[in-house]
Amino acid sequence: MQLSPGAAALEAALARACPGAAPLAVAVSGGGDSLALLLAAAARAEASGPPVAAVTVDHGLRPEAADEARSVAAICARLGVPHSTLVWQGWDGRGNLQDAARRARMRLIADWALARGIGRVALAHTRDDQAETLLMRLARGAGVDGLAAMAPERQALGVTWLRPFLDIPRADLRAFLTERGQTWADDPSNDDPRFDRVRVRQALALLAPLGIGAEGLAATAARLGAARTALDACTAEAAARIAVEEAGDVVLDEAARAALPAEIGRRLLLGALAWVSGADYPPRAEALAATLARLETAPRTTLQGCLLVRKAGRLRIGREPAAVVGLSAPLDALWDGRWRLAGPATGGEEVRALGEAGLALCPDWRATGLPRSSLLASPAVWRGGALVAAPLAGRGTDWSATVNRPFRTRLLSH
Numbered sequence: 001m002q003l004s005p006g007a008a009a010l011e012a013a014l015a016r017a018c019p020g021a022a023p024l025a026v027a028v029s030g031g032g033d034s035l036a037l038l039l040a041a042a043a044r045a046e047a048s049g050p051p052v053a054a055v056t057v058d059h060g061l062r063p064e065a066a067d068e069a070r071s072v073a074a075i076c077a078r079l080g081v082p083h084s085t086l087v088w089q090g091w092d093g094r095g096n097l098q099d100a101a102r103r104a105r106m107r108l109i110a111d112w113a114l115a116r117g118i119g120r121v122a123l124a125h126t127r128d129d130q131a132e133t134l135l136m137r138l139a140r141g142a143g144v145d146g147l148a149a150m151a152p153e154r155q156a157l158g159v160t161w162l163r164p165f166l167d168i169p170r171a172d173l174r175a176f177l178t179e180r181g182q183t184w185a186d187d188p189s190n191d192d193p194r195f196d197r198v199r200v201r202q203a204l205a206l207l208a209p210l211g212i213g214a215e216g217l218a219a220t221a222a223r224l225g226a227a228r229t230a231l232d233a234c235t236a237e238a239a240a241r242i243a244v245e246e247a248g249d250v251v252l253d254e255a256a257r258a259a260l261p262a263e264i265g266r267r268l269l270l271g272a273l274a275w276v277s278g279a280d281y282p283p284r285a286e287a288l289a290a291t292l293a294r295l296e297t298a299p300r301t302t303l304q305g306c307l308l309v310r311k312a313g314r315l316r317i318g319r320e321p322a323a324v325v326g327l328s329a330p331l332d333a334l335w336d337g338r339w340r341l342a343g344p345a346t347g348g349e350e351v352r353a354l355g356e357a358g359l360a361l362c363p364d365w366r367a368t369g370l371p372r373s374s375l376l377a378s379p380a381v382w383r384g385g386a387l388v389a390a391p392l393a394g395r396g397t398d399w400s401a402t403v404n405r406p407f408r409t410r411l412l413s414h
């Protein structure tokens with residue numbers, strides 16, 4: 001088939017963003033953008049490109065969603081692309097529904113891909129998405145991090161997420177579909193002005209006479225992305241000089257932190273909170289400011305499941321013992337999102353916090369030099385009510401407890 005210039009650009013973008021022969025998954029909602037991704041990936045596979053598999057998540061939030069998933073499955077069958085529909089088991093009522101749905105979708109898709117030995121998943125975000133996101137974030141007073149462009153490639157949840165169409169206008173994707181005689185379902189909420197994104201789309205049309213358009217906004221977002229990368233690198237460099245990792249805690253030299261540019265000091269602290277707590281979101285700016293103000297007069301305070309202790313010119317950010325009470329994980333899984341325990345298991349062990357009861361069984365804990373609070377929140381191996389090992393508190397020397405990734409990489413992982 002002779003390709004129009006738009007279609008050729010789209011297939012070239014896909015080839016650039018997803019090189020090589022390794023299998024590729026495409027996440028297809030049934031909307032126009034992701035259908036264009038599916039068709040382009042299928043055409044490439046047919047022309048001896050990487051094999052492709054498609055996945056649709058039915059969030060169960062709209063009655064039409066199951067039909068949309070079935071229609072994606074039918075298109076995939078026609079294209080000869082294997083397709084799976086994953087069903088979200090529902091919202092636990094925490095946080096914001098849209099956000100919870102997006103997170104659940106990413107996790108379902110990542111687990112599905114990993115189970116099939118697929119290490120990369122393509123999403124169909126376009127240049128228009130990039131511009132709309134920038135405008136929505138401006139409305140919320142975002143800073144560099146919020147305004148920075150989505151990355152064309154990102155590692156998360158064990159897979160590589162690719163966005164091959166970030167530089168391509170949405171209209172080009174729709175033209176590609178029309179050219180191929182492929183219709184698409186428009187999510188009815190795409191016209192519902194109760195949604196921020198819909199109002200932003202309408203506003204963008206009004207901004208055109210001022211010369212403000214998706215192309216310029218996306219370019220601004222890309223520049224802010226470069227600025228964010230530079231700030232991350234400066235923060236990691238500061239961490240290398242003034243922060244040490246100690247038994248899963250971050251310990252900062254306070255005088256050196258005070259001498260940093262305020263923004264770098266703030267990022268360092270936020271990075272430590274994120275690494276220790278595993279929280280997806282930073283605390284609100286006001287909560288962080290209030291915590292720092294409290295630390296001026298009190299030696300210890302808590303924020304986001306972390307305990308901050310100021311002592312002898314050092315600030316220690318560790319896990320708050322109360323935040324991990326009752327948290328348990330099997331030995332082969334991460335505990336508290338980051339700890340891995342290994343040792344001579346005989347069966348029936350699980351990982352839980354050491355806690356008061358466990359620490360009482362570790363008479364030599366003081367010899368470790370670690371604060372009591374850090375040990376209370378540290379991982380221990382239990383068999384029923386019996387303590388098997390508490391590696392950080394000096395009990396069970398044939399067991400080890402390690403954090404799955406260093407603090408520094410957390411600082412660089414936007």
Ligand SMILES: Nc1ncnc2c1ncn2[C@@H]1O[C@H](COP(=O)(O)OP(=O)(O)OP(=O)(O)O)[C@@H](O)[C@H]1O
Nearest residue numbers: 027028029030031032033034055056057123124125
């Ligand atoms: N329910 C879903 N199942 C599988 N993938 C999805 C789903 N929803 C979104 N995606 C993927 O995430 C990308 C971005 O999601 P977003 O919600 O911004 O898109 P959308 O408005 O649904 O776009 P599209 O027109 O591509 O379907 C989509 O382009 C698609 O690749």
